[in-house]
Amino acid sequence: MIRLQLPGGAEVEAQEGVSIREALADIPGIKKAVAAKVDGTVVDLSRTLTGDTDVIAVEPVMPGTDEALEVLRHTTAHVMAQAVARHFGMENVEFAIGPTIADGFYYDFDLPRSLTDDDLPAIEKIMEQIKRENLPIVRKEATDRNGALAIIRSYRAKSAFKQELIAGFPDGEAVSFYGQGEFTDLCRGPHLPATGKLAFFKLLSVAGAYWRGDEKREQLQRIYGTAFFDKKALKTLLHRREEAAKRDHRKVGPRLGLFRSLPEAPGFPLWLPHGTVIVNQLLAYMREKLERRAYQEIRTPHIMIDDLWKQSGHYDHYKDNMYFTEIEGRSFAVKPMNCPGAALAYKQGLRSYRELPLRLGEFGLCHRFERSGTLHGLTRVRSFVQDDAHIFCAAADLQGEILALIDLAHEVYREIGFGAPRMVLSTRPEDRTGSDEMWDHSEGELREALAKAGTDYTVNPGDGAFYGPKIDFMVTDAIGREHQLCTIQVDFSLPEKFDLVYAADDGERKRPVVIHRAILGSIERFVGLLIEQFSGAFPLWLAPEQVAVLPVSEDRHADAAGNVLQELRQAGLRAHVDWPGNKLGKKIREATLKKIPYLLVIGDREAESGTAAVRRRDGTDCGVLELGEMLRLLREERDTRSLTALLGATTTDDR
RNA sequence: GCUGCCGUAGCUCAGUGGUAGAGCACCUCCUUGGUAAGGAGGAGGUCAUGGGUUCAAGUCCCAUCGGCAGCUCCA
DSSP states (O other), rough: OOOETTTTSSSSOOOTOOBBBHTTEEEEGGGGGOEEEEEEEOOOTOOOOSSSSSEEEEEETTTTTTTHHHHHHHHHHHHHHHHHHHHHGGGOOOOOOOOOTTTTEEOOOOOOOOOTEEEEEHHHHHHHHHHHOOOBEEEEESHHHHHHHHHHHHHHHHHHHHHHHHHTSSSSSOOOEETTTTTEEEEEOOSSGGGOOOOOEEEEEEEEEOOOOOOOOOEEEEEEEEEEEEHHHHHHHHHHHHHHHHHHHHHHHHHSSSSEEETTTTEEEEOOOOOHHHHHHHHHHHHHHHTTTTOEEEOOOOOHHHHHHHHHTTHHHHHGGGGGETTTTEEEEEOOSSSSHHHHTSSSSSSSSSGGGGGEEEEEEEOOOGGGGGGGGTBBOEEEEEEEEEEEEEEGHOOOOHHHHHHHHHHHHHHTTOOOEEEEEEEEOOSOOOOOOHHHHHHHHHHHHHHHHHHHEEETOSSSTTBBOOEEEEEEOSSSOOEEEEEEEEEEEHHHTTTOOOEETSOOOOOOEEEEEEEEHHHHHHHHHHHHHHTTTTOTTOOOSSSEEEEESSSTTHHHHHHHHHHHHTOOEEEEEOOOOHHHHHHHHHHHHTTTTTTEEOOOOHHHHHHHEEEEETEEEEEEHHHHHHHHHHHHHHHHTTTTTSTTTTSSSOO
């Protein structure tokens, strides 16, 4: 007999060798269990229990938990693979991998032809059929790699991918397989007990993918899908995807007249007047930050001779992403990064230790060739402005500077209204420059700065640049893609390459360390993410049009509207009067769709009393305000870069 | 770059081989109005580009360009 301890402390006894399902048969509601957790590991319900310890902690995994969802999706992926095999014929399909991902799962196949969206309903139908067949899902185990290879060869003609996977497993360890009906797959498990336990699923899209993500390897066909126990949860996800698509900056940006992507300039966005306002506001904001933190701003040449790029190392490492041009027989490159220019700026004169840390900021326009398939709205472009800076400092200053940068980044994201980004520390890669002492020192300083900043972060070992470790700040966009914003990179290499020195307090020439950093990253990408963050309804200070003045009657209220407009403009607010001969309802509708923060209605009452009836873009009626008071509030909301509306502040603005 | 899908008016889209359409936007006129669409009329397209099949191509085929999803890349 073995004793099982259930969550809550109750114990049951079971015969050795019985399955978990049998052992727990008397627990109420156990029929809904999809798997079980034994000593914290999720396993199949059919797993048999052996008693080498006194008491085994067993917990049924019930729908509603993350573990259960993972099992469901994994099994759904397998059933999809089985359906694909039936759709194309088992002998025509080779299976690659089929993991679960954040919102569902995918499976990669090698197929006789490419999949199209039209295949999905047919495959879904076969999946429903397999669900109805309620095939038991059976686990098989091979004791080692050879046994596993024997199994895989016995059940399928083509299995090169699976064999490659098995060959990569540590030898001597058991390898498990899961089978249902005519289908068996190499798999770690666990799985649902039978295909009839499948719940609600939906196949979402087809895509190309490479075996092991390597474009030199086989091109495979991938199907993305998702599954839930709860029909409503599935609907919610599908709905969320639609909502996310609605705030996609590639839709919203052009509609609000912020930017356009042109066939004439793929990857080089065109900024329209309204988008340019936002860019300029962000730059002005960052310039304020630079002034307060003792930066100096520079502007470096956009085009410089090849020799410079050879010296910097870009020619060797980054040439494929650079644009070149030839003038008078000499070859020049368009800058993909600002660092060489900053190094040249540093070198103008002998620097003293008294000047360090020397912080040189640059809103540098960079051009990088990106392959056509990688371009994406504003988040992946071929030309962009970086809010870049290079901090030249002594090694001893490193930690303080890094800490100040982490602080600056958090301050900026908080003030602009971004969610907390995910922070990642990347440490020394195999292929690197600089001594181990330098790496030890700088990695240590980064860790300590992160600890002092008191923020959570993860570590990507070996993912640093070859010239130094770095800290990246990542945010997720409306459609779930993660993007890098801030990057803080230590560089020992650039000062060497450009022979940068400073005169130390003892008169010796010493080598400074460089920190590259960008807070917003690419302004283009940042605006793209902002558009999605605010769904186009920007805070007052960023809004391209801040106030719309709407006269009730074109004739009678022209003067009063004109006066209000004058006052608004005097206060430096971006305002206009909506003149056309439309009814008030229509003017309100149009201004609202343009996401203009405040609408001022001017009619007889307001014209007489020197007031305006204020309405917000979310529909809130802010009542009638005296003009002076209204201007005061508008100025305050703008000047403090408030994220919430100050007029009619009893409710929150719908952003 | 690779695989798949898509490209029709400024925008959103309909149009399965037989005379290019709708809504919004735009222009003109009427309407002068009180919190999310007043009315009438007008103008606007080499159906992405180039080739092919056909008596006939927006529609079928091929190529190119661009967009989208994914892969990949981002010293």
